[in-house]
Amino acid sequence: MKKTLLLFLFTTLVLTVSSVAAPSPPTSTSRTLHLPARSIFSPGANQWDGEVLEITRGRGAKIGWYITAKREEEVTVSIEYTCAESINQEYQISFDGQDRFWEVPISDGVGWNRVELGVFRVRPGLPVLVLLVPPSNRKYKHPIRFRSLILESETAGNLAAAKPVKALVIPDATPGFGSKLTAHHPALELRDLRSEDSVWRVTGMALRSPKELLFTTWEGDLVALSIDDLSKKAVFRRIAQGLSEPMGLAISDGRIFVTEKNQVTELIDEDGDGTFETYRCLSHDWPSTIDYHEYLFGAVVRDSHIYFTSSVAMGIRGTHNQQAPLRGSLIKVHIDTGATEIIAGGLRTPNGIGFGPGDSILVTDNQGEWLPANKLIHVQPKAFYQFRSRPPWHPYDRPEATAPAVWLPQGEIAMSPTEPILLPESWAPYAGQIMFGDATFGGLQRVFLEEIDGIMQGAVFPFSQGFAHLFNRLELTANGELIAGGIARGKDEKFIERVSGLTQIRYTGKEVFEPLAARLRSNGIEIEFTQPLSKNEGWNPAGYYVTQWGYQATQNYGGQKVRHRRSEVRSATVSTDRRRVFLELPELSSKEVLRIRLPQSLTSTSGQHLWTGELWYTVNRIPKDLVGVVRSAPQKALITSDPFFHFSAGGAEGALYQNFCAACHSLDGSKRVGPSFHQLAGSKFNVLDPESGEKRAITADAAYLRQSIIEPDALIVDGYQNIMPPFGGLLSESQIKGLVKYIIKASNSK
Amino acid sequence: MLLSIQSARLAEESRALLFDRVRINRYSLDGLPRSISIRQGQDIWLGYDLERATLRKVWRAPSGKAGLTSGFTTRSLGTTLFEDKTQESWTLHTEQQELPLKVRYLGCSQGEGYFELSWELRYESRKFVLHERISISKDSDAIKASRTLRVKGLRSGDSLPLPNSAGEAWHSAENISAKSLTDEQWNLIYLP
Structure with missing residues (x-):
């Protein structure tokens, strides 16, 4: 890594400041484009004073403009602002994903100050998002006020402000078709392995032998489970204790390795009596603090090296936007010498590592600051995956991050993705695909990967919900059974008891009709099904609801979906064996995600209906010479008596509840990690204001619910933890309004 | 429940x-x-x-x-x-020089009646292993606490002075301030 280059790119911008007059109006022939503060696409949680935006809060704020360009060229961006007192964190300027930081200079108090923020490259064509991203602090002592950004280009009339894309109208959803599944996959048989007197919060799993599974727990235990005959009562045996927040377990040639809070430990049974006398520190060659959010996640062993990931701290990040050096890394340690190497950086909460195709390493990461969505990463050496704090820089930090193989949109298909595993032959037709769990969204999701021009990308499909536990770790036994270990956060003992523990999952091989894979073509996407479609089905392009968007990472929680729009499906062509449908997509664009809803009416030749009907495909690269074949639909194939999608009032909001809220807030009064919505609206209860430390009574009205969605850490309901992420950056204003309305209505329903 | x-x-x-x-x-x-x-x-x-x-x-x-x-x-x-509120660590006393040592924690063992901590101490290519045992039971009510230390890999004539604040407070079996580790023998020191 060329440090000088990084310094050049990221050196805080403190350039010439000068007082300026009122902005000139934009003209189509001007080289200058004014973007007035008043025209940002969402005011977020900030305040207005006439034409001036007073930025008082970071989390949840969305300050952005869409622009378009006719030709590619360099653009200089400046800002007009005032700032009464310095703040301890920088602003982020995100120009179509290119980042700069701005340490806000104190202004002289006379008129408006203008400062150059950086020079960026604008691309022609699709609208480009320019974001001004405040630091994460919830509130600043003295507000920063600003009234416009000024963009200057060489070519007159090249730039124009664009209207933000209209909020999409989302079709009604049912489980597996727009909202989360609610039942377990028909080809799975489940057995809850809980015992009457044990609650295991599973943090690591590995087979010690074909007959014995070991797992670590959040409480610091190592537990053995005989899997020789699980049809009898599951017998758990604690074999070690006193581990320090272990979050990963790997076994290699009988040697046991645990990734603890801040070191990799080998547990050694010196005399072979079954107890471990030595906790050998294999490596701790990276700085750590006492931040609660610093973990080591993993682990897997390959070629005498253990691989695991480290998460970033949240405490000092929140107050000073800093990290201990090297946090957020994929780390490799030799299991004999302890020699330690940083493989990749820019990770946030990478709570899942596993092998992918060709012995590659896959990592899942959790949405949040710098991660606009969850990720499945196909790790590349020396890659940087975008989470950054400053200073000090991660050695692999660079302006443009490496894209994940698959984006896992928050609340749509993931919320806290966990360990990925490669499915074996016995799981045909899913063999070779990836399965991963989720510690809040729940269930198991399935990923198909393909390589285009050396870059991995693919599609994620909903696979199964309906489990008792929230799966954190997965392990396949020698006979292909999956043992899945659950975990729970919080302090609610009943909730912890319910969702923690192990599930034995047997794949029966029963044929289930569902989308199996999705392969990108130069002009669209081909979807493969597990069974042939019924004759004349699948040809109608109106049956496919396709949307697409890009992501723009921000230093605030929850990045931005960019250009979220409905895509034209020009044609649908069913293959001659009727196992594949090619959708012709003229607006296909790289660095975007495609979400595809399938017609719920599709049936297979065996008469089955679809188990699920949606997928999310990440377009990192569009293949150049791989054209999907378009054929004319047979007669009658385009005739349909019913519309494929309905758009009824409240339908979309119900899906938002299911996807964003249901994991933690019940509608029936049952206890989950957050307060139930049952009879919530209009009720009075005590909340804690973390800023003042005072408790006070509050009424749950629409304003309170709205604030709780945008800024959940502003007021904490008495008796609950401050763990809800803010959704202000993820949901549009109309979505938030709709969700509040839905919660009030559902809250009052019997 | x-x-x-x-x-x-x-x-x-x-x-x-x-x-x-x-x-x-x-x-x-x-x-x-x-x-x-x-x-x-x-x-x-x-x-x-x-x-x-x-x-x-x-x-x-x-x-x-x-x-x-x-x-x-x-x-x-x-x-x-x-x-010990200082940031002092171990040094190598050799040929009338005090050389700073790099420290690497090696792990912890539990034996019959004690815990043992181990570290690798390194100066350039020279490596030593420091062991410290803490008895689970207290030897005597007359003392506040006790520890036993030894170092492996020292050359004859070299020593590892106990970090200052420790040396002043801890006593050897001869009831004098504990000074340094010089050989591979276990050294019992106690807090009077």
Whole structure:
């Protein structure tokens, strides 16, 4: 890594400041484009004073403009602002994903100050998002006020402000078709392995032998489970204790390795009596603090090296936007010498590592600051995956991050993705695909990967919900059974008891009709099904609801979906064996995600209906010479008596509840990690204001619910933890309004 | 309820397992991310800074109470008997020079009646292994705490002076201030 280059790119911008007059109006022939503060696409949680935006809060704020360009060229961006007192964190300027930081200079108090923020490259064509991203602090002592950004280009009339894309109208959803599944996959048989007197919060799993599974727990235990005959009562045996927040377990040639809070430990049974006398520190060659959010996640062993990931701290990040050096890394340690190497950086909460195709390493990461969505990463050496704090820089930090193989949109298909595993032959037709769990969204999701021009990308499909536990770790036994270990956060003992523990999952091989894979073509996407479609089905392009968007990472929680729009499906062509449908997509664009809803009416030749009907495909690269074949639909194939999608009032909001809220807030009064919505609206209860430390009574009205969605850490309901992420950056204003309305209505329903 | 039953059952089970948290706590201590706390006798705790290979603190737990708060960020509770507030670490005394040593924590073992911590100390290509044993029981009511140290790999004539604050407070069996480690013998030192 060329440090000088990084310094050049990221050196805080403190350039010439000068007082300026009122902005000139934009003209189509001007080289200058004014973007007035008043025209940002969402005011977020900030305040207005006439034409001036007073930025008082970071989390949840969305300050952005869409622009378009006719030709590619360099653009200089400046800002007009005032700032009464310095703040301890920088602003982020995100120009179509290119980042700069701005340490806000104190202004002289006379008129408006203008400062150059950086020079960026604008691309022609699709609208480009320019974001001004405040630091994460919830509130600043003295507000920063600003009234416009000024963009200057060489070519007159090249730039124009664009209207933000209209909020999409989302079709009604049912489980597996727009909202989360609610039942377990028909080809799975489940057995809850809980015992009457044990609650295991599973943090690591590995087979010690074909007959014995070991797992670590959040409480610091190592537990053995005989899997020789699980049809009898599951017998758990604690074999070690006193581990320090272990979050990963790997076994290699009988040697046991645990990734603890801040070191990799080998547990050694010196005399072979079954107890471990030595906790050998294999490596701790990276700085750590006492931040609660610093973990080591993993682990897997390959070629005498253990691989695991480290998460970033949240405490000092929140107050000073800093990290201990090297946090957020994929780390490799030799299991004999302890020699330690940083493989990749820019990770946030990478709570899942596993092998992918060709012995590659896959990592899942959790949405949040710098991660606009969850990720499945196909790790590349020396890659940087975008989470950054400053200073000090991660050695692999660079302006443009490496894209994940698959984006896992928050609340749509993931919320806290966990360990990925490669499915074996016995799981045909899913063999070779990836399965991963989720510690809040729940269930198991399935990923198909393909390589285009050396870059991995693919599609994620909903696979199964309906489990008792929230799966954190997965392990396949020698006979292909999956043992899945659950975990729970919080302090609610009943909730912890319910969702923690192990599930034995047997794949029966029963044929289930569902989308199996999705392969990108130069002009669209081909979807493969597990069974042939019924004759004349699948040809109608109106049956496919396709949307697409890009992501723009921000230093605030929850990045931005960019250009979220409905895509034209020009044609649908069913293959001659009727196992594949090619959708012709003229607006296909790289660095975007495609979400595809399938017609719920599709049936297979065996008469089955679809188990699920949606997928999310990440377009990192569009293949150049791989054209999907378009054929004319047979007669009658385009005739349909019913519309494929309905758009009824409240339908979309119900899906938002299911996807964003249901994991933690019940509608029936049952206890989950957050307060139930049952009879919530209009009720009075005590909340804690973390800023003042005072408790006070509050009424749950629409304003309170709205604030709780945008800024959940502003007021904490008495008796609950401050763990809800803010959704202000993820949901549009109309979505938030709709969700509040839905919660009030559902809250009052019997 | 289930968690309570489990706690009782695990407490019983844990007596048969090593690294019982009643005796040894591997969470952070008093803001030190890499630390370890070991209980000696009924109420004495010794807290180590694993990155410096030094004893950070010795304290007596309040009567009838635990000596540590719960959770990862544990804090010592009770009366401080010894505390090293410096950032000093080990040096190599060789040919009338004091050379700084790099420290690498190697791990912790539990043996019959003791815990043992190990570190690698390194100066350029020269490596030593420092071992420190903490007896689970206290040798005598007349002392506050005791430890046993030895170093492997020293050349004849070289020594490892105990970091200053430790050397002043801790005494050897001859009831004189503990000064340095010079050979591979175990050296018992105690806090009077």
